[in-house]
Amino acid sequence: MRKLRSSPLALALLLSATGCSMMPDYFRPEPPVAAQWPASVDPRGERDIADMPWQEYFPDPRMQALIAAALENNRDLRVAVARVEEARAMYRIQRADRLPNVSLDAAEQAARTPADLSARERSTTSHRYDVGLGLLSFELDFWGRVASLTEAARQQFLATDEAQRAFRLSLISDVANAYLSLKEAEESLVLAKETLRTRAEMLTLVGERRNVGVASELDYLQALASYETARVAAEQLDQQRVAAENYLRLVVGTDRHDWPEGRSLREQDLIGNFAVNVPSEVLLRRPDVRAAERQLIAANANIGAARAAFFPRITLTGMFGTASAAFSGLFDAGSAAWTFQPMLTQPIFDAGRTQANLDLALVRQNIAVAQYESTIQQAFREVADLLSARERIARQLEAQMALERTQLQRLTLTEARYREGITSFLEVLDAQRDAFSASQAVISTRRQLLSAAAQLYKALGGSREFEGEPIVAAANAADAQEMKQSATGE
Numbered sequence: 001m002r003k004l005r006s007s008p009l010a011l012a013l014l015l016s017a018t019g020c021s022m023m024p025d026y027f028r029p030e031p032p033v034a035a036q037w038p039a040s041v042d043p044r045g046e047r048d049i050a051d052m053p054w055q056e057y058f059p060d061p062r063m064q065a066l067i068a069a070a071l072e073n074n075r076d077l078r079v080a081v082a083r084v085e086e087a088r089a090m091y092r093i094q095r096a097d098r099l100p101n102v103s104l105d106a107a108e109q110a111a112r113t114p115a116d117l118s119a120r121e122r123s124t125t126s127h128r129y130d131v132g133l134g135l136l137s138f139e140l141d142f143w144g145r146v147a148s149l150t151e152a153a154r155q156q157f158l159a160t161d162e163a164q165r166a167f168r169l170s171l172i173s174d175v176a177n178a179y180l181s182l183k184e185a186e187e188s189l190v191l192a193k194e195t196l197r198t199r200a201e202m203l204t205l206v207g208e209r210r211n212v213g214v215a216s217e218l219d220y221l222q223a224l225a226s227y228e229t230a231r232v233a234a235e236q237l238d239q240q241r242v243a244a245e246n247y248l249r250l251v252v253g254t255d256r257h258d259w260p261e262g263r264s265l266r267e268q269d270l271i272g273n274f275a276v277n278v279p280s281e282v283l284l285r286r287p288d289v290r291a292a293e294r295q296l297i298a299a300n301a302n303i304g305a306a307r308a309a310f311f312p313r314i315t316l317t318g319m320f321g322t323a324s325a326a327f328s329g330l331f332d333a334g335s336a337a338w339t340f341q342p343m344l345t346q347p348i349f350d351a352g353r354t355q356a357n358l359d360l361a362l363v364r365q366n367i368a369v370a371q372y373e374s375t376i377q378q379a380f381r382e383v384a385d386l387l388s389a390r391e392r393i394a395r396q397l398e399a400q401m402a403l404e405r406t407q408l409q410r411l412t413l414t415e416a417r418y419r420e421g422i423t424s425f426l427e428v429l430d431a432q433r434d435a436f437s438a439s440q441a442v443i444s445t446r447r448q449l450l451s452a453a454a455q456l457y458k459a460l461g462g463s464r465e466f467e468g469e470p471i472v473a474a475a476n477a478a479d480a481q482e483m484k485q486s487a488t489g490e
Helices: 010-016 061-073 076-098 145-211 217-252 279-283 285-310 353-419 425-459 470-488
Strands: 101-113 124-140 313-324 336-345
Touching: 061 076, 061 145, 061 217, 076 145, 124 217, 124 336, 145 217, 145 285, 145 425, 279 353, 285 353, 353 425
Parallel strands: none
Antiparallel strands: 101 124, 124 313, 313 336
16 A cells, blocks of 8 residues: 555645635524424324334325335336436536546557658658556645535435435325325215115105105105215215225326225224424424425535635646657657646636626525525424314314214104104205215215324424435445545555
8 A cells, every 4th residue: 555645646635635615614594483383282192203114103004005015116206216316426426526537548649741841851750659647637626616516416415315205205195195085985985875775765765655645746856866966976976986096006106906905994093192392303304304404505515616716726637658659669668758737727807707606606595595494484384284183183073973973863863753754855855965964074084184194294204214314424435435545546
């Protein structure tokens, strides 16, 4: 292994690495939200959602299988993952500028001089052969311009990775919601078919009563209209079920028929009794918030690059190898050849371009700050709304179930009174409509409560399996290893 002082390349790297930086110090902006959740929200619970993997949060076997399939097959997620790889490659391209680019060059030059231009008054032909290592315009980064650009590219790469994590959380929530919407459509269709069956029985009863003169033609027509209304509702709900199936198939990204048996909405056990920390802890864990902060850090790094553009830029270009007029003499004694061309460039007049670039970088930083703060505010509202909905929809469901029980009892009593001839068929129609609406509302409200729980998983940033930054550690390790190998000449 060569010593650092014996390597000109290592010396250039050392001079570049010890340069100053024009990047402003980064300070995370204070979250522009309250330190506590609104008084209408109860964040207390038994467990922290960060300790729950999604398989535990969504215990339905079929829902788990659908989510797992979506994480593997969803095309939009594949695009998001590819975007991460794209950003990683762009970062590596920019990072390469921090190290010298050395190439192996081999060239031949041949020239013929005509007799009338030759001092000897006869044509001549000359040849030159060169083989060597070339240093291609390496910039000594005294002012941190290249380092700032590299840091900006790195933060863009990490922001893209956080965006992919955010999309992953959103996909899990979307699959859960799509599945719950399908279960709602299926259960509503079952309710509609059962209602259609009971109304068909009532239509038969009214027809028999009409035939013996107990019921009027108007009663029969009202019963027939009630039956046809139920038939229309069943067809509409069946179409909604088909649409829900198609949407779920699209989100999952694959079409299978061997899914595990699922649970009804009543049997769903989405965890709702979990603790929620203070906003500053919850919101800063969300990948979309972390992505916005990465964009802010990248904008901060671009300011350093724009500032460094005001200072001289020193670049090194050179070549070391052999040269000869004959190919066979390339490696003979005394054929060594080298060139070394340092160049210093100091901007003097560029019609304000450099200053405008700095102004642009400052404005973009202000935009990034505003976008970061806006992302936090939107996240705060989303979490607060869902926490509030979790409590209020649960109370709404309880009241709706009590209303359903009352309407079903009323329907049973009204139908019995009609059979006894005590009441008119118009009261039966009112009871049928109200009972059907109440039962449908229970199914819809229960789905809304479960959907709020599914959305909360995404809003709270999911479990810690989506936290951590192994990709950051890998990027840092790659940087350190590459710089070490280049400096020591390994």
